[in-house]
Amino acid sequence: MSTTQGQPAQRPLPVPPVPVAPLDVDAMLDSEKIIVCCGSGGVGKTTIAAALALRAAEQGRQVVVLTIDPARRLAQSMGLSELDNIPREVAGVDRSAGGRLDAMMLDMKRTFDEIVLAHAAPDRAQQLLENPFYQSLSSSFAGTQEYMAMEKLGQLDATGDWDLIVVDTPPTRSALDFLDAPTRLGAFLDGRLLRLLLAPAKAGGKMYLKVVGVGLGMFGKILTKIVGAQLLTDVSQFVAALETMFGGFRQRAEQTYQLLGAPGTSFVVVAAPEAAALREASYFVDRLDSDGMPLAGLVINRVHPVCSAARGLTVERSLAAAETLAEHAGHPLTAAVLRVHAERVRLATRENRLRERFTSAHPDTPLVEVDALAGDIHDLDGLRDVGAALAGEKVLHQAG
């Protein structure tokens, strides 16, 4: 593995020492209908999702990318200036292969409102939209964003307008929340507790309080202590309004969940070469496996490989050589460059160790690594480079 003579070795090759199947990104982009990018916060999920979507579109597919919380400049470069839930075509995409790329940013409150408006009679819908519990639930419940991302995915899928949907998942505290939250919200909204609350509410608002106060006894008293009577009334009215318009939230959540496990869906787990991020990735891979969800593979984003031609030069030798030069007070540039190399090797060694820990626990998980870049990605060219790196082609201008 040598570079051409006379040409600077500008192509550091990420070569995993453990034999791990590479993730065949182009095959995935060619055949799948839904790709879900997940991983813990700060690993570059949104960028990876956008890069995959762009690459698929330029290879000829009709693609829509659903992003949750893109960095401002990345959003601008994709024409995502408004959070309005409407997929819009991204300008500047090479359409010569017949594909196109649309992008949209999820507005969870609006998505929830749309469900309400689509399924309820106008007066009932208005009542629900004004309910304080609904307003809180739709804008701040930790699981709503995940649920609405799934809901929107289901909607986009149902239109049949695109042959590939790439989903970026919400920046949850833990990657696992993404899988759990929709079911949790669905289970809650359809659960025993709410049925208890619901029964009296159906009989009328005033009756409800009486029933809670007397009929439900201890239960009602405690619940009132926890959340307060007013909140209980709001919740109860909320559920009553909800139930008349679409029975079985749980069923709905399960349908969305099944869509994720259906043929044509692939999960891509994204991680940074950091212990915490890879630990999360590990949990997520195991969880997908136990749920029978289709895992395509792991992307380790922003790695710092050592240039292949310099791999033989160890940390110890570099530092000793730098010392020698410093003692003779000559060649300060060379001494500094040797120190840079030593630091780079140390970093790469740690990243290799972390990756090997993952691959030895998950030997069957295909893997691809993307080099760290000098700056953030905020244009389509940058996304193209990341896409090329994902597909195993090379990217220049890394960061140290």
Add this chain to the structure above:
Amino acid sequence: MAEPGTVVGVTSQDTLPPGATRGPWSCRLHVVTGKGGTGKTTVAGALAVALATGGRRVLLTEVEGRQQIAQLFDTPPLPYAERKVASAPGGGEVFALAIDAEEALLEYLEMFYNLRRAGRALGKIGAIDFATTIAPGVRDVLLTGKVKEAVNRPDATRPGGRSYDAVVLDAPPTGRIARFLNVSAEVAGLAKMGPIRTQADSVMAVMRSAATVVHFVTLLEEMPMQETVDGVAEVRTAGLAVGGVIVNMIRQPLLAADDIERASADELDLEELVAGMKEAGIQAGVELVGALATEAAQHARRVRLEVAERAEVERLGRPVYELPLVADGVDVGVIYRFADLLRKQRMVG
């Protein structure tokens, strides 16, 4: 153009003693936030050790159910109980607590209503799940309520009369921090009165008092910096005091200033490198020298990026503390080294 560092809505800071808004931070509650991947938990741990140094007792708390503190200090997962995880120089002690919303609720019910067993029964029908997870904002009230309790817990046997001299909260990420801390506003639409509202308001009183300060951990990269700028503004708008900005994972510039320029333009003198390597006793061909120059160029670009982002940090107008990138990864030894660095930079007194 409005200066991003302009003080907006920080009336609570006006009541602080002179100098208290610039550090060293001697307040009782230190909230540490940062974008994912910035090393927020590491910094929170180092700050706890730094605060404990010299014989103080400090509680380090986490609220996201990820057992990050246990991993940081290399201890078994923390139960819902305060455990000593580290000693600090000079007889200091760091205790840790992983706060769980459900346990906090049961504790709250027991403390105020003597209802622990009934609470357990409620758990079976999903009422606890409802109260802690589903009812928006309630969860955050419970988590911050437990932090508040630890901050205020009396202990007559200790100097100062409190169980802990300081509490460090490893808080949710920058994107959610203002909403998480601003619990009164979060439950305002939901509960106009009642126990949740009362608890939220009393938590808020502590958060907005001179006892509390919010520190931000960031990297010299575009996205973490953008989130920090946004987070600082949101925290100020919520009426909370912004403390220091801890810049983590800083690369030490290993090349001289003019070599940084040349390297990032791919214009390093390769012949000089060949000669230097020969002098150092390493036979280096074009390939090796080219590879080294590439690594130097990447290092130089990173350093230049950090210089540009550092200007952004300065514009926040907050005291800045710096921690280096640890190439070998963070272990317990690094926490102590970082604690020492934070003390040397006078983040804590």
